[in-house]
Amino acid sequence: MIEHNLTGKAILVNAELNKETAFTDAERRRYGLRGLLPPAIETIERQLERVLHQLAVKPSDIERYIYLASLADRNETLFFHTLMSDPSYFVPIVYDPTVAEACLKFGHIMRRSKGMYLTRHMKDEFVDILREWPVKDVRFICVSTGGRILGLGDIGANGMGIPIGKLQLYTACAGVPPGCMLPILLDIGTTNASLRADPLYLGLREEPPEEKEIDAIADAFVAAANDVFPGVCVHFEDWKGVDAMRLLARYRDNILCYNDDIQGTASIVLAGLITALQIKKEKLRDQRIAFFGAGSAGIGIANMIVSAMEEEGLSEAEARARISLMDVNGLIESGRTDLNAWQKPFARDAAATNDLLTVVKTFEPTILIGVSTIGGAFKQDVIEEMARLNDRPIIFPISNPTDKAECTAEQAYNWTNGKALYAAGVQFPDVEREGTVFHPGQANNFYIFPAIGLAVYATRPERITDGMFIAAARATADQVDETARNKGMLFPLQADILQTEVTTATRIAEYIFDTGMASVERPTDIRAWIEGLLYQPRYREI
Numbered sequence: 001m002i003e004h005n006l007t008g009k010a011i012l013v014n015a016e017l018n019k020e021t022a023f024t025d026a027e028r029r030r031y032g033l034r035g036l037l038p039p040a041i042e043t044i045e046r047q048l049e050r051v052l053h054q055l056a057v058k059p060s061d062i063e064r065y066i067y068l069a070s071l072a073d074r075n076e077t078l079f080f081h082t083l084m085s086d087p088s089y090f091v092p093i094v095y096d097p098t099v100a101e102a103c104l105k106f107g108h109i110m111r112r113s114k115g116m117y118l119t120r121h122m123k124d125e126f127v128d129i130l131r132e133w134p135v136k137d138v139r140f141i142c143v144s145t146g147g148r149i150l151g152l153g154d155i156g157a158n159g160m161g162i163p164i165g166k167l168q169l170y171t172a173c174a175g176v177p178p179g180c181m182l183p184i185l186l187d188i189g190t191t192n193a194s195l196r197a198d199p200l201y202l203g204l205r206e207e208p209p210e211e212k213e214i215d216a217i218a219d220a221f222v223a224a225a226n227d228v229f230p231g232v233c234v235h236f237e238d239w240k241g242v243d244a245m246r247l248l249a250r251y252r253d254n255i256l257c258y259n260d261d262i263q264g265t266a267s268i269v270l271a272g273l274i275t276a277l278q279i280k281k282e283k284l285r286d287q288r289i290a291f292f293g294a295g296s297a298g299i300g301i302a303n304m305i306v307s308a309m310e311e312e313g314l315s316e317a318e319a320r321a322r323i324s325l326m327d328v329n330g331l332i333e334s335g336r337t338d339l340n341a342w343q344k345p346f347a348r349d350a351a352a353t354n355d356l357l358t359v360v361k362t363f364e365p366t367i368l369i370g371v372s373t374i375g376g377a378f379k380q381d382v383i384e385e386m387a388r389l390n391d392r393p394i395i396f397p398i399s400n401p402t403d404k405a406e407c408t409a410e411q412a413y414n415w416t417n418g419k420a421l422y423a424a425g426v427q428f429p430d431v432e433r434e435g436t437v438f439h440p441g442q443a444n445n446f447y448i449f450p451a452i453g454l455a456v457y458a459t460r461p462e463r464i465t466d467g468m469f470i471a472a473a474r475a476t477a478d479q480v481d482e483t484a485r486n487k488g489m490l491f492p493l494q495a496d497i498l499q500t501e502v503t504t505a506t507r508i509a510e511y512i513f514d515t516g517m518a519s520v521e522r523p524t525d526i527r528a529w530i531e532g533l534l535y536q537p538r539y540r541e542i
């Protein structure tokens, strides 16, 4: 039973309460809905049929995205029922890659405002403004400045599509109840001059301030969020890389927060590597890993790999020596004077170069990871060299959306004679080659952050640690069985995403209890307890 004091039309425009044609006769009488609805009384399954019919006649995924966004505004239950009925079909529509197009066009396609917009000019009033949010028990805030959205760069307030989409996946992929979530766009301005010149742009038409001011705004924001919503988890998403790393370091030991681009991405890449190395029957500690890209994702992955190698007995220095990074200015090597604090520990004593092929030839990596946002950066000669050096090269071009991937699945399989163990940030279709079907993996953090969310929702820890993300990686990898691995599959099936993430969340929760970080009592059966908390996309009595 949902508590409320609404009647008539007010119920039909409330997305949480609205059931449209599924209101029973008794509810229609009780709330004065009789003449406001057509006489048919339908099940949610019949309503889903109508949704699918309407989606089928849309000409493109962006149109389907717009339709689904309006459905979410109108009828939350039916929206999640739709997503959860076929996650492998719907995730690419409400999330990457379609959400990329939606963000680029955000000011043009917007219908109804969702979540909250806080601007830098409201800094002294963040508390009062957050109190305007109608829900008091907010447990998750996903906040972005839009400073680096996916591989699209700075798109300012257009980035709002990302906090909205990420939080929808907490529910669709891990069953976290949707009412406790708040997407926020923290508008600090944008460096994107063409957006600032677009008459339909919805954000501040200003350059962002300097780092010190950004930190002051972020400080005011996290303080206000914790003041208004005690116990809230702040999920940072798609900030400019250096801001992301600096602010994670600033807050991770002081408040309940995480950065999905740094920790979530690292966790899913680690999961893919664990599976790939199970296929190869090798250890992580023996690998040599080359990164093309050394921003927040690259550094996040590199650091998590170092931690995982340390667990296998290497020292930190030994682990770092097995990693080579490149950024736009070339190899991260000790002669560089432009390295940031997070890159410096990875500087190698090697000759300066900005040629990836040279790095591959000299460093001889077993694993190549792309986090550069430069589409097509893994050229044929680079991939062929990886195949010459390795019987089964591991190739992970993670940048997204699709046209930013450093190489496609088809290229990787063709250029390695089908030997590559491949995963990208977006889902590429299966590739058929000389009678064999290859299944490219999707190393996307959506396997991880909803499960972290569910575990945090259940156990209420005071901090989020890298250990939780490593536990999530291992749990995800453990769910790829031998039959799947034999087919070269690196991740669990997306069709089973809810079961997968509940299992992952159970493992994270166990870790949280084992390490004494939970603030609730340990139940005897953690999985059953977590299952009891899951949101069900079914109509409840009102």
Ligand SMILES: O=C([O-])CC(=O)C(=O)O
Residues within 6 Å of the ligand: 096, 149, 150, 151, 238, 260, 261, 400, 425, 444, 445
């Ligand atoms: O959203 C995604 O698909 C992955 C991600 O975090 C990013 O690219 O920033």
Ligand SMILES: [Mg+2]
Residues within 6 Å of the ligand: 150, 237, 238, 260, 261
């Ligand atoms: Mg992101």
